[in-house]
Amino acid sequence: MTPLIEIDRVAKRFGPVTALEGVSLGIAAGEFFALLGPSGCGKTTLLRILAGIETPTAGRVRIDGQDMTGVPPNRRPTNMVFQSYAIFPHLSVAENVGYGLRYQGVRGAAAAARVEEALAMVQMRGLGGRAAHQLSGGQRQRVALARALVLRPKVLLLDEPLSALDKKLREEMQVELRALQAGLGITFVFVTHDQDEALALSDRIAVMEGGRILQTDTPEGLYLRPSDARVAGFFGTMNLIPGTVTDPGGPGPAELDGGPFGRLRGLPGPGLAAGAAAVAAVRPERLRIGGAPGAGANRLAARVSARTFLGDRSLVHLRAAADGRALVALVAHAGGAAAPPEPGAEVTLWWEAASGLILSA
Amino acid sequence: MRRTAGPALLAPAFLVMAAALAAPLGALVLLSFWTQTGFEIDRTFTLANYWRIVEPGPPTWWNGIPFPFAYPVPAILLVKSLAMSLTATAAVILVAWPMAYFLAFRVRRGKAAWIILLTVPFWTSYLLRVFSWKIVLGYNGAVNSGLIALGVIGEPLDFLLYNPVAVMITLTHSWIAFAVLPIYVSLEKIDRSLLEAAADLGDSRWARLRRITLPLSMPGTVAATLLVFIPTVGDYVTPTLVGGTQGTMIGSLVQQLFTRQDNAPMGAAVSIVMMLVIAALVLVFLRAIGWRRMRARAGA
DSSP states (O other): OOOSEEEEEEEEEETTEEEEEEEEEEEOTTOEEEEEOOTTSSHHHHHHHHHTSSOOSEEEEEETTEEOTTOOGGGSSEEEEOTTOOOOTTSBHHHHHTTTGGGGTOOHHHHHHHHHHHHHHTTOTTOTTSBGGGOOHHHHHHHHHHHHHTTOOSEEEEESTTTTSOHHHHHHHHHHHHHHHHHHOOEEEEEESOHHHHHHHOSEEEEEETTEEEEEEOHHHHHHSOSBHHHHHHSSOOEEEEEEEEEOOSSSOEEEEOGGGOEEEEEEOTTOOTTSEEEEEEOGGGOEESSOOOTTOEEEEEEEEEEEEOSSEEEEEEEETTTOOEEEEEEEOGGGOOOOOOTTOEEEEEEOGGGSEEEEO | OHHHHHHHHHHHHHHHHIIIIIHHHHHHHHHHTSEEETTEEEOSOOOHHHHHHHOEEEEEEETTEEEEESSOHHHHHHHHHHHHHHHHHHHHHHHHHHHHHIIIIIOOSOHHHHHHHHHGGGGSOHHHHHHHHHHHHSTTSHHHHHHHHTTSOSSOOSSSSSSHHHHHHHHHHHHHHHHHHHHHHHHHTSOHHHHHHHHHTTOOHHHHIIIIIHHHTHHHHHHHHHHHHHHHHTOOHHIIIIITTTTOOHHHHHHHHHTTTOOHHHHHHHHHHHHHHHHHHHHHHHHHTTHHHHHHHHHO
16 A cells, blocks of 8 residues: 655755754554654654645655655645744634635635634634634644534644643643544644654654754654664663674574673674674663573673662663663662662673564664 | 833833823924914903804805805815825826835845835925925926927926926825835735635635735724825915915915914914814724724734
8 A cells, every 4th residue: 555645855955054864764554653853853844845835855744655856835734833822923723724725615604614614613602703812822732623624634743742742731732632633534744743642643653864864764663673773772771782794693682792791692683784783772771680591692791880770670770891881771670679779789681582673873 | 110111111212202102292283372463462262262263153165165264274184185196196096096006026036125115205305395296287398398309299288387286296296105114014924724714715816905914904003094195284384386276275274374464373273173173083983994894804
């Protein structure tokens, strides 16, 4: 099945600045898709290219099989919720929401009914008569959402939709957005710099940096199988030990020469080559302290520097004996297991080759 | 400190206004209730001057409009001045709006330079600027000489100068820069994402101009309209220099009453009536366009 949105080697330059360099991506119909990255990574530019507000310098976008090159925003099957919400200040709530209906041939009573339906969808039933300047931040966001959804677009584009709201409202809106998207079945593409928001909302996430997509995967996929060291560090905590690839592995585990850490093994990430720089990566919950390491396990000596009790778990901060590097282990207390070691204790950290990754740096 | 700061800040402007505006205005009002008798001024209170302006009489026809007054000159000149001033104001707004739009939306670098360029005409005096139109439109002026040199006409056109059209052209030219600035400011304030949102919701370029840009520029456009309309109604320099006998306006009458006809109280009464009519028109205009609602939005 071809995806609803096909982004084919799209590049965008603003004078000497390259915002996007050859991004390709497919987004399926009905997906809740996140473009995630730090500011300046090109995610908003990509969204604006989808909306037709920016034109790509190279490459093309197809939506529902149709080439969007040269198609202006007013003729695209997309609608956008702007970061500033862009509520028209001279119009009432109902006039804002009904703004685009005339271009779908919907007028008069039919238009009023559609507006009321859209307002109900965003929990603003009966507030159509309000003036734009009487709205709170959360209400402005809802109006912006209703104004886009009332046109029943194939794709709803959201530019940092929740960043202007306070924490409590943001969490409420996350739940509502998710429910709306599930109920309507419209494809949502949203831009965010907030990993937690992306993880909480999306079916799939494209992690962007410096105008490129580093990795596109489900939240679980990004957590469990990051494609490189940058993505690995982006979601949750990851212990990283640098070195040089000695065996790119595949199908078996890859091997890395970690210098003072010796040889470390782990599941190979993409793009490994013998002799190239790489990192051994392991999540805190996969690290073991003491006990009996298996035959092929990776091991290293460390000293406990601090300990944080979290109830069912403890977070143990350590320093590697080899180079003093900070490491973190998460130790579960289930089943009356031994209490984690005291600060100052010299311990052996170990993890199975299958629990760690070797990723290109 | 805080309670005295406001009045203290207002005081200089207040004193200047009181001395330069309120006092002469009070004197003018007082004067309009007196009468001129020969070379003397009779200081008994009377409404005779005002009565003379509205005193009914056999109708005098001007451009097909009957003026049923015994002394129809002030009424006719007032209506004529309003019409000329309105036309000039409309012309000013029509020319200034696109210019302001260009400045706000098309110029990316060097906006300050453009704004300074706009003020270049003000580096010479108002009188010189008006006078230069005599050179452009005159019998041996630039337009006539140019057209003769090109062989378009054989004889100079004598209808260019000394008529209402010349007055309106000159007024339009003199006031454009004053209108560009407030319109520019209101356009500059429009959040660009509003225009992107309008396009995203289906608006073409023109629809966007009509539904977003134009309504949101109204505070500045209204301010520009008043800024041009109010002072041009009473202008007398321009009609005196380029208006000839057909191009006289109410300001010319006031000036004549004060000087040549030596009837200052009558001149004062005509001035006051003109002021009241303009004030009433402005209030009706603001009411009609819903100024209060517009201000509430702008404050949001």
